[in-house]
Amino acid sequence: MMRSKLIASKEALENFQFVTINGRVIFNEKERVVRIARAYSQVVKSAIKPLFDGKSVDELTKEFYNILPNYVYLVTALKQARTITDGLLDREDEKGEIIHARIRKFWFASRGNRADKGNRNVKFHVLEDHVLIKVKDPWGKEWVRGKAYLGKEYLPLLHELEELAERKEEGYGAVISFKEKPMIHLQVPLWLYLKHFSSPKPNGYGLVAGFDLNSDRLNVVVVNKDGKVITTKTWWYSDVTRPGFPKEKARALRLNALSESLNFLSRIGVDYVVFEDLFLVRKKKFTRSKSGNRKVSRFAKKQMLIHGVIKSLRLGFNVMLVNPKGTTTSEDHERVMREKGFDRHTASAYLIALKGLGMLNDIK
Incomplete structure (x- = not known):
């Protein structure tokens, strides 16, 4: 164990x-x-x-x-x-x-x-x-x-x-x-x-899962020790971004998606989950779009991260938080979308997984 x-x-x-x-x-x-x-x-x-x-x-x-x-x-x-x-x-x-x-x-x-x-x-x-x-x-x-x-x-x-x-x-x-x-x-x-x-889990297959947390969806990409993509999956909760959607209900839907994703990863043999280290990010990025700004200001991403980390530890996963620089807008991000046909959120989850894999390899 x-x-x-x-x-x-x-x-x-x-x-x-x-x-x-x-x-x-x-x-x-x-x-x-x-x-x-x-x-x-x-x-x-x-x-x-x-x-x-x-x-x-x-x-x-x-x-x-x-x-x-x-x-x-x-x-x-x-x-x-x-x-x-x-x-x-x-x-x-x-x-x-x-x-x-x-x-x-x-x-x-x-x-x-x-x-x-x-x-x-x-x-x-x-x-x-x-x-x-x-x-x-x-x-x-x-x-x-x-x-x-x-x-x-x-x-x-x-x-x-x-x-x-x-x-x-x-x-x-x-x-x-x-x-x-x-x-x-x-x-x-x-x-x-x-x-x-906590409920410690049996050792899996050394798989690494990268998470991209968003206001309307949760994207996960699982890679093996060589960086090869094993699976990708998205959990949607699009309704929560509608004007007037109850804040507590939105929070519950997002956290439920996190729980479902972690249970899924446990079943397929993932040992390491990787999130962006939001504590290294100092500014919220606002846009010219009023609806976009509403999503940014109302989406408690850091709260969701904290929940995800603690839930992951409770389920026996090792958790890594990686520097988010380059996982959203970068040449690597554009290249991954082009070469693998990923949407931007799946591409971010993939790069986050690779960063976690790199951190893991450095430790070993």
Whole structure:
């Protein structure tokens, strides 16, 4: 049986340290938790312009402490604002003007830390059918307590994480959000998640599958160790790009296509799956087409990538993320379309597979 591994850039690996587990939470004193969220959201919104103007997170920590008097909450909020600011700097329209941020979410977060026995501000204790939660109130001495329902299948994992945190061996991030009802989102270590939920597969035939993720389709090309094409396949979900198509339904269709493709690859003996390393791409490419821009802006490609990587690891595949340079517009891309008769998305999947094969050969 093979043990799955992830081969990727340093930038990408930083985004695959944790898996988020979501659940409903009921607080005894909801108004106290809402107060934290209001202060947190105010810090995020207020920090964007000064960060844009060049102020550092350290400078702003002192400036906003009177709004949110808790160092971990505050630094987490400021780093969230920094992420938003970096995204704005990367997304310029055709005139070179910065796209403005609209912060609609109502939430707060606390980063994890081993030294804080997992997390300084959000603690949990696993019981038989639910999880007790307590949240640090920056303005009060008493913790705010509640009950979280994260799914019974996650309780053994959370019990082990609780023990690791108590021994200062692992940390976990925590987010409390308020969209329709209070939710808790615990960020558990990826290795621990895979320990509890992966199903290692038997060794296949050393085949490599390249994925090209798109807003309306998923293209896969499988090659052998010599780079010869074994099969090509496309999963379509064209309806999701129609104006007004429900966002959650679109997401479900795309993720379902990913799951179907991985199950298919497992059956034919693929051992390695290859995706583009989107964490090396800094700008979204907008076009002159309004409908095209809608597809670009609404298609959460990076979210789909993260799902695909984690699902692949769970199913026992080795995963490689390759530099996307040249896989979409290049002389090689044009040549592959011309010589093999591939459409542009299949050609991209083929080049991604070859890049993965090259990376694999370099490692060997």
